[in-house]
Amino acid sequence: MKIALVGYGKMGKTIERLATSRGHEIVARLGRNDQMKQAQIADVAIEFTSPESVLNNLNELIKLNIPTVCGTTGWNDDLDDISNLVIKENCSLVHASNFSLGVNLFFELNKKLAAMMSTFNEYKVSMNEIHHTEKKDAPSGTAITLFEGLKDPLKKTNWSLEQTNDEQIVTIDAIREEDVKGTHSIFYSSDIDEIEIKHTAHSRDGFALGAVIAAEWIHGKKGVFTMKDVLGL
């Protein structure tokens, strides 16, 4: 398959290595000053850039009718508009806050644990996420997806980066430390004990492999999908 990389930073370079090892060809590596139409020679574009660039990039890719895998985080509020554009242009998009198999299994575990904890009010839920100091968004996209997975069973309305006594709000502590690839924990704390579930990424390879698998999967499909669809979870 011919792949165009939109964004050639930490993830773009890791995706190049994984994609090449699976027999794919990288036919374009686009930075912020390049013309998006260079990606038209590819079967699929893989977009990992930044929160301030992603919407413009997705608009251009979809209007050029290039099937796209998007891993950039920080654009949840615009998902409906982008999805409508994908449908209108009869294009295809896979988006995910986290493409790794391990985190997608962790998403399912989070939902099951939240359903189990929903009747035990003595436990207060909270979360933390730890990432490298170059990360632009907080909380991480993965932390927001984890919140979405527990909010209904636990009757929560929103998340906050600050500590709060509002019982409907889940506190997410966003910690930045040198070179951390991505660690997410969910805590259920009572006066007596604490239950914790945690996912730790040891490298970026899991994210990149998932993005390449999503690119292989989307080839020939139309519509808007997530990694849950790709993995059949």
Ligand SMILES: NC(=O)C1=CN([C@@H]2O[C@H](COP(=O)(O)OP(=O)(O)OC[C@H]3O[C@@H](n4cnc5c(N)ncnc54)[C@H](OP(=O)(O)O)[C@@H]3O)[C@@H](O)[C@H]2O)C=CC1
């Ligand atoms: N869904 C997932 O599984 C994962 C998602 N992510 C997300 O992916 C995004 C990128 O992460 P990462 O690779 O670590 O970040 P980096 O900062 O290492 O790389 C981003 C690259 O995109 C480039 N870029 C910025 N704007 C544009 C543009 N308009 N067109 C083309 N290239 C552009 C940047 O160039 P410049 O230096 O000029 O700004 C930079 O080279 C983040 O939002 C992150 O949260 C990360 C890991 C996994």
Ligand SMILES: O=C(O)C1=N[C@H](C(=O)O)C[C@H](O)C1
């Ligand atoms: O910026 C990163 O590095 C990561 N971003 C994603 C997120 O915001 O959840 C996924 C992963 O945690 C790494």
